[in-house]
Amino acid sequence: MSIHGIERRDFMRWALAAGAVTEFHEAFLPKLKAAAAEAARAHPVLWLQISGCSGCSISLLNTVHPAVKNLLLDEVVPGQRLVMHFHQTLMAGTGEVAMSALREAAEAHKGKYVMVFEGAVPTKDANFGTMGLEGGKHVPMSEWVKRLSAGAMAVINAGTCAAYGGISAAEPNPTGCVGVTQFLEQQGIKTPVINVPGCPCHPDWFVGTVVKVLLYGIPAASELDDHRRPKLYFAKTVHNRCIYRDYIDEGVFAHKFGETGCMLELGCKGPFAHGDCPMRQWNSGVNWCIQANNICIGCTEPGFPDEHAPLYQRR
Numbered sequence: 001m002s003i004h005g006i007e008r009r010d011f012m013r014w015a016l017a018a019g020a021v022t023e024f025h026e027a028f029l030p031k032l033k034a035a036a037a038e039a040a041r042a043h044p045v046l047w048l049q050i051s052g053c054s055g056c057s058i059s060l061l062n063t064v065h066p067a068v069k070n071l072l073l074d075e076v077v078p079g080q081r082l083v084m085h086f087h088q089t090l091m092a093g094t095g096e097v098a099m100s101a102l103r104e105a106a107e108a109h110k111g112k113y114v115m116v117f118e119g120a121v122p123t124k125d126a127n128f129g130t131m132g133l134e135g136g137k138h139v140p141m142s143e144w145v146k147r148l149s150a151g152a153m154a155v156i157n158a159g160t161c162a163a164y165g166g167i168s169a170a171e172p173n174p175t176g177c178v179g180v181t182q183f184l185e186q187q188g189i190k191t192p193v194i195n196v197p198g199c200p201c202h203p204d205w206f207v208g209t210v211v212k213v214l215l216y217g218i219p220a221a222s223e224l225d226d227h228r229r230p231k232l233y234f235a236k237t238v239h240n241r242c243i244y245r246d247y248i249d250e251g252v253f254a255h256k257f258g259e260t261g262c263m264l265e266l267g268c269k270g271p272f273a274h275g276d277c278p279m280r281q282w283n284s285g286v287n288w289c290i291q292a293n294n295i296c297i298g299c300t301e302p303g304f305p306d307e308h309a310p311l312y313q314r315r
């Protein structure tokens with residue numbers, strides 16, 4: 001018998017072969033998926049916590065789109081995945097195992113990894129913050145910052161302490177902390193720097209920035225503001241899109257917390273603080289500082305906190 005010129009015997013042989021292929025595919029699907037993930041382009045990231053409170057790491061753990069599990073284990077965008085080779089808090093390894101992982105990753109991916117710093121750099125004394133031993137001596141954090149930033153494709157400062165010094169460098173600053181940006185300038189290290197400030201930095205700001213760098217390379221100067229913040233998130237002030245803008249326009253001001261009105265008289269720093277907090281909000285869009293009936297303390301600005309003090313008085 002022949003249908004459309006195909007003999008029955010040939011048709012059966014083809015159908016069996018097709019069935020076998022399908023079975024093979026079903027049985028090996030998990031392995032094929034794993035192989036595809038392996039084939040995805042892996043982008044190395046190193047994260048060093050210096051002098052800070054770990055709040056920016058905690059903020060990153062709260063990322064929702066993508067969840068941190070997906071961010072660290074899956075393809076962050078199709079065909080591209082991040083490989084976090086070092087993070088003091090998140091990694092399981094400790095001691096020399098962790099230090100070897102750091103050295104090996106920095107060497108193997110020289111010029112290709114993104115270096116993330118969290119916290120400011122203590123400069124007053126080499127013993128104010130050390131990590132690991134070399135030749136029986138403690139290695140100062142400032143030395144790690146120099147080495148790791150010099151070999152990086154780009155530096156991303158996560159949070160205001162890393163970007164500008166922040167609370168770690170606030171008066172009286174006994175450890176002589178400075179922001180990584182300033183420290184690298186003092187050391188003459190020319191690796192491109194992107195600042196993603198905030199106390200803490202918003203997980204969306206960080207994830208969006210690191211993915212953009214890995215996919216499209218270093219942002220053009222026109223994409224960053226004068227303080228090297230991505231304009232995508234920091235072009236406008238908080239005040240610009242505040243939910244209380246109508247009150248300020250109508251001259252209605254709150255004089256104690258809980259009163260109706262704009263909170264400028266209570267010390268709100270929204271008119272000069274940059275960030276898209278009113279639109280993006282925090283904790284997956286649940287709320288943000290002013291909507292929670294507090295002022296904006298200007299946590300994304302280079303002068304924070306000293307230049308904003310006292311926080312609850314009009315500047």
Ligand code: SF4
Nearest residue numbers: 239242262263268270
């Ligand atoms: S509460 Fe702050 S940010 Fe909002 S309108 Fe008043 S001064 Fe501007």
Ligand code: SF4
Nearest residue numbers: 277289296297298299
């Ligand atoms: S509203 Fe102000 S204090 Fe709150 S996160 Fe945004 S910039 Fe920081």
